Amino acid sequence: MSDAPVIEASGLEKRFGGLVAVDGYDLKLDRGDLVGLIGPNGAGKTTAFNLLTGVLKLSSGSIRIAGRDMTGASPHALARAGLARTFQNIRLFDDLSVLENVMCGAHMRHGASTVSTMLQLPSFWRAEDTLRRVGRDIVERIGLAALADRRAGDLSYGDQRRVEIGRALAGGPAALLLDEPAAGLNPAETQDLVGFIRQINEEFGIAVLVVEHDMHLVMGLCDRVQVLNRGKLIAEGTPAAVQGDPAVIEAYLGTGRKEKAHA
Amino acid sequence: MAATQEVKPSNDTAVGTVVPRGGFIAAALTVLAAAAAVFAAQHGFSAYVVTLLALLFINAALAVSLTLTNGLTGLFSLGHPAFMTIGAYVAAILTFSARRKGSMLPDLPEWLAATELSMLPALLIAGLAGGLVALAIGGAVLRLKGHYLAVATLGLIIVVQGLATNWDGITRGGAGLSGLPRHVNVWWAFGFLVFVVALTWRMKFSSLGRAMMAVRENELAAECSGINAARLKILAFVVGAVLAAMAGALLSHLISVVTPKTYSVLLAFNIVVMVVIGGSGSITGALAAAAAITILSESLRPVEESVGLYGLSQVIVALCLILVLYLKPAGLFGSGEPAVVRRLFSGRKEP
Numbered sequence: 127m128s129d130a131p132v133i134e135a136s137g138l139e140k141r142f143g144g145l146v147a148v149d150g151y152d153l154k155l156d157r158g159d160l161v162g163l164i165g166p167n168g169a170g171k172t173t174a175f176n177l178l179t180g181v182l183k184l185s186s187g188s189i190r191i192a193g194r195d196m197t198g199a200s201p202h203a204l205a206r207a208g209l210a211r212t213f214q215n216i217r218l219f220d221d222l223s224v225l226e227n228v229m230c231g232a233h234m235r236h237g238a239s240t241v242s243t244m245l246q247l248p249s250f251w252r253a254e255d256t257l258r259r260v261g262r263d264i265v266e267r268i269g270l271a272a273l274a275d276r277r278a279g280d281l282s283y284g285d286q287r288r289v290e291i292g293r294a295l296a297g298g299p300a301a302l303l304l305d306e307p308a309a310g311l312n313p314a315e316t317q318d319l320v321g322f323i324r325q326i327n328e329e330f331g332i333a334v335l336v337v338e339h340d341m342h343l344v345m346g347l348c349d350r351v352q353v354l355n356r357g358k359l360i361a362e363g364t365p366a367a368v369q370g371d372p373a374v375i376e377a378y379l380g381t382g383r384k385e386k387a388h389a
Numbered sequence: 390m391a392a393t394q395e396v397k398p399s400n401d402t403a404v405g406t407v408v409p410r411g412g413f414i415a416a417a418l419t420v421l422a423a424a425a426a427v428f429a430a431q432h433g434f435s436a437y438v439v440t441l442l443a444l445l446f447i448n449a450a451l452a453v454s455l456t457l458t459n460g461l462t463g464l465f466s467l468g469h470p471a472f473m474t475i476g477a478y479v480a481a482i483l484t485f486s487a488r489r490k491g492s493m494l495p496d497l498p499e500w501l502a503a504t505e506l507s508m509l510p511a512l513l514i515a516g517l518a519g520g521l522v523a524l525a526i527g528g529a530v531l532r533l534k535g536h537y538l539a540v541a542t543l544g545l546i547i548v549v550q551g552l553a554t555n556w557d558g559i560t561r562g563g564a565g566l567s568g569l570p571r572h573v574n575v576w577w578a579f580g581f582l583v584f585v586v587a588l589t590w591r592m593k594f595s596s597l598g599r600a601m602m603a604v605r606e607n608e609l610a611a612e613c614s615g616i617n618a619a620r621l622k623i624l625a626f627v628v629g630a631v632l633a634a635m636a637g638a639l640l641s642h643l644i645s646v647v648t649p650k651t652y653s654v655l656l657a658f659n660i661v662v663m664v665v666i667g668g669s670g671s672i673t674g675a676l677a678a679a680a681a682i683t684i685l686s687e688s689l690r691p692v693e694e695s696v697g698l699y700g701l702s703q704v705i706v707a708l709c710l711i712l713v714l715y716l717k718p719a720g721l722f723g724s725g726e727p728a729v730v731r732r733l734f735s736g737r738k739e740p
Contacts, residue, residue, distance in 0.1 A: 179613060181609065181612075181613070200612070201609075201612040201613045202612045202613075202614075202615050202616055202617045202618070205612070205613055205614060205615035206615045210613075210614075211613050213609075213610065213613075217607045217609060217610035218606075218607070218610070219602065219603045219606035219607055219610065219611075220606055220607075221403065221404055221602065221606055221723075221724050222403055222404055222406075222599065222602060222603070222606065223403030223404070223405060223407075224403075225407060226403065226404065226405075226406060226407060226599055226602075229407065229596065229599060230599050230600060230603040230611070230614055230616070231614045231615075233596045233599065233600045233603075233614070233615070233616060234614065234615030234616060235615075236596070237596035237597065237600065238595065238596060238597070240597060240624060243591060243592060243595045243596070243597045244588060244591060244592065246591055250595065253596060254595065254596065257596055258407060261407075275403060275405065276403060277403040278403070293614060294614075297614065297615055
């Protein structure tokens, strides 16, 4: 492991025509970091996230993964460089089983080559064995061993989230980016999820970036919080510092005068 | 998190591609048994039935090869007949007797006019030609999705047909090439089917096949899992095209003729119907549906003639399709293989 930060993004910018959705977003994520990215609706959180993972093309800015310049790389290249992600609206391979979903996540790391697959060389069988072992291991770890052969699309929402995180972990990432992981979960499931994310972070030393709406989740989970408003970073620091920041309070609640008093 | 809460009721089961090693013995025995049946048929039935059997094998191979492109990778391609035509012409030009070729096809370069190959090398070159064409157009065509891809590949059929019709000096135009050497018998067709099924099976029950299905299920998520979707789509398209071109070459040397219209849009629909009825992605399904539809439409032919209702078999095939889609929208076997088949060919239980 090099000492370079897992992710070092600077000056990320995205313009959609005249609209500047993200304007100068910076992120430095070191090994073992647990960072939250918050902001009111429409602040550009998901756009920033999509820029980091290559889903959207940058208008300007640069991204380095583990010291390597990956600016403008495609999502699969970024994933191979060690950047795994989940989606706000869960995207699983519905027709595949839980185990198969997780194994797909490990394909880029352990999958046999095309020629080896077609000729079923010994290396193919070794690769399949490794994939199955890695897959089983992850399925166990996300607590879904009993549902390993179940069709992923049939699982409950909370379990689907776990599968998605499991699939992301299967590639052995250096950084895990979670886009609103608590969306659609009930309070008990959210609580479980927080413990689970912390465990991933501590056990594997994987850097985690959580984009989240739920302030409580972020404040309770993260060591460092970034606040985005209208595409710009307006604050960054410990949860306590950020919570007391006047700019953050204004972004979330507006200025006092405009607020309507509730009786 | 409780792992077993409110599981939605569903008839569908997961595809299930994780199989342990083995199954070679079962596969070898099945092939042997089938070969014995072919041998028996060859000696017990009329030449017509044996030719029909060969036709059935090639149709089944076509359907299975389309399973790879359309079923596993989810590319709705109708281009199979285009690649069949390419393969058929390439092979026909290579196997045609050198004596007649020079006068019939004046624009042929001299070395090609003097060449007269046997079936196997011609077949391989035909497959290569189909694959190269697919590779050349794949990068552009595969940017399209769903119906747009279907229309583009439909266009490919028309382009190839137009080329075959108008490039007189090489293809002999609309009249086509007739009197091809009858190099292909039922054993060629059988061998080809075994080859196609084995190849497709291997690709499906592998990490590569799972990655293809991941692209089908959710391309963005697949990309973000490190799967190079564009590369896999081209791979599936090219392999499908190679097999289609080989099938076209074999079929033409079975019926000893190829014209620009031999492999038409209608054929594209027939193969797609086989895949849809069988369940896209299911090899067993494609085999069963190809056999059923070939037998059905061939046995209806005498009925059509006696009643004078030509096209009756097409109507009945269409009705079958509607019925299957109504009763089992995912096709007979969905995306997977029936448990019996999987158990039989996947050897010992997973440790």
